[in-house]
Amino acid sequence: MAIKKADIVLSSDAIFTGLTHEPTSGAIAILGNKIMSVGSKAEIEPFIGNETKVFNYGNQLIMPGFHDFHLHIMFSALSLNSVNLFEARSAQEVAAKVLEFSKDCSEEEWIIGMQWDAGYWHDKQEPHYKILDAVIPDRPVVLFHAEGHYTWVNSKAMDLAGVTEDIRDPDFGRYERDKDGLLTGIFYEEAQQIVLKEALRLTQNKKETILKKFLQLLSQYGITSVNDLYAPIDDFLQDYDLFEKLDKQGELTTRFHITPELDGNLDKAQILRNEYESKKLQFSGLKQFVDGTVTGHTAYFLKPYSDQLDICGHPALDPDVLINRVVKADEHGFRIRFHAIGDAAIRLALDAFEEAVRKNGKRDSRHTIEHIEVIDQDDIERFSKLGVIVSMQPDHMAASSREVYSSIIGPEREKNVFLTKSLLNSGASLALGTDFPVSISLNPMRQIYTAITRVDSSGDPKNTWHPEQKLTLAEALQAYTYGSAYGCFREHELGTIEEGKLADLVVLDRNLFDIPENEVLKTKVELTINDGKVVYKSEETSLSSIF
Structure with missing residues (x-):
């Protein structure tokens, strides 16, 4: 034959x-x-x-x-049409970059920026809306912090969103105020939503244009699969219908795995699970936040912050509500992925998964915890025992200023930062990604480099976070390919080169x-x-x- x-x-x-x-x-x-x-x-x-x-x-x-196990598709697409502010070294320099960028934006557009980080500025002081007003007083500006969990806006943006001085803080997050109790233009966590609702009214044509541009970039970086994880910005930007349209037209040049919000509505989740099951566009579980970020002081810790001794942070959801949602979703066969930064948040996520096993029995759930920045040593072994996947983004350890990050968490907790190798050696499955655009770059090479060198924010190879936590090159590549495929229940068809x-x-x-x-x-x-x-x-x- x-x-x-x-x-x-x-x-x-x-x-x-x-x-x-x-x-x-x-x-x-x-x-x-x-x-x-x-x-x-x-x-x-x-x-x-x-x-x-x-x-x-x-x-x-x-x-x-490459299979990026954690990013945000439409947020990433939006970032390609915004001004990157990571290199700015003062609030005034940010404002100047935004002004220059605005000259190429149409008058009716909101001016959007990404990646500012006061931790790298000379004065390290959080900025004020008046600095933006001084250069752009008559057009709305919204600038996403590098960690993506808070924004800096000007007064025009607040006016259009209906933000006034008597606005009340949401359950999770806050409207930052100065010593006189007046708004500064910095909105944390859920407080961002009122402005983003106005800023992100994109036309279908605009969404499709920026998404196609993002697809080209993914292919240029060798990324053939991605996992799209829910973020609050998706409330205004997400468009699964657009994904499906491109899939049916044969224009998805990267495989999309969607992970919408774990909000308690399992009927809606079931509809999505049944609807998106092609080889290029698949439902892949549900996602929720247990806490926020370290620099925003919204991460949830077992002990108080080192620079604010009166707070430990708190969970994004009531723990009983969160655990109940996990148990019910697990009972219906859904995989859950939790954003958890602080040691208390990581423990709460593990407790929720443990309760699901106790009530529903053990199964191949492949529940996952994202980021795992500061973990208590007692919780490391629990990942493998519960079959919980470790999802990490190496470049996060090189993104925030180490000086600022360390001053917030203190020397004792710094010993437990980004313990990638310890988690892998414990027997847990590891998958890597970028969290783009909440990262310096979409390029997998940055993640691989940081995973194998542990170089910190200085960029100096002599300055590393816990060198004993370095991955080997093979471990990093496997986590960025097979590890992610396993995390999607697709190791039988993706992740390795086999007949x-x-x-x-x-x-x-x-x-x-x-x-x-x-x-x-x-x-x-x-x-x-x-x-x-x-x-x-x-x-x-x-x-x-x-x-």
Whole structure:
């Protein structure tokens, strides 16, 4: 019987299948949207026909496509149409950048910025709406903090949103006020919603345009799958119908896994679970917040903050309500993912999952905790015992100013910051992602670099957070591919390079296993294949013969 010929064949002396800890020499044959065979170059040669596209990559690394286990799709798309403020070193510099950016925005548009962080400013003081008013008094401005949990707005934005001095704080979050009790223009957590409701009235055409732009960027970075996790901004920006439209039109060049809010409405969740189940667009669970962030002093800790001894933070939801929602959702077979930053929040999330097991029995739930920035040592082993997945974003440890972060949590808690290796060694499953746009970059290379070096916010390789917590390169790559696929219950078809799996692959411009660590950040994607189709090809890539 004649051997079927491949549509595409890739070969390299460095193929990282994810099944071992080192790359090997060989080739991969792709037919349709699946990997038809993996083997030596000689073993794959019979699959090459007259119409087969053959790519030979020397010693460049071929690996499974990156799977970003935690980001925010529409928020990310929005960020590509905003001004990035991460490099600003004062409130005045932020205002100047915003003014310059506004010149290219239409008059009716809200001016949107991302990634400001007072922790890097010379005075380290939170800003005031008057600083923005001084340069843009007549157009609404909303600027997202680098952690995404609070915003800085001008008076025009407050006026349009109906914010007045007598506004009351929400249950979770606050409207920041000065010593005289007057608003400063900084809105934390749920307090942001009143402004975002007005700021994010995007047309369908605008949503589709920015989403397609984001899809292009994902392919450029070799990201073939993503998990879209609920955030409060989704109340105004999310559009699953748009995702479905692009899916049906064959325009989803990255696999989307959606995780809407765990709000107690399981009937709605069931409808979404039944509706989105294609290979490119899948319902993947429910998500909720247990707490906020460290720098916003909304993270939930077992002991008081080191710089504010009268507060420990508090959970975003009443613990009884939260646990009850988990138990009921688990009973109906839903997987839950919790944002939990502080040690008390992480413990509460684990307690909720433990209660679900006690009441419903143990099952392969793959419940997940996100971020896990400051954990109590007693809770590390509970992840593997409960089968809870560890979802971390390495670049978070390099995003916030270490000086500011450490002063807030204190020296004792700093010993328990970002304990990635300890959690992995405990037997827990690990998946990596970016949390983009609540991160410096969407580029997986930044996450890999930080995971294997533990370099802090200084960027100096000599300054690391707990070097004993470094992952090996293979561990980081596996967590960014197989770990995420496992987290989506898709390890049978994604995450490794094996015969019969979906053909989601990426080729890098060098072999990560043969270069010094500092070169990881310089590494670029040369080819991205999603579902058997080339969705990104650098100008350097050319067709050639294997032999």
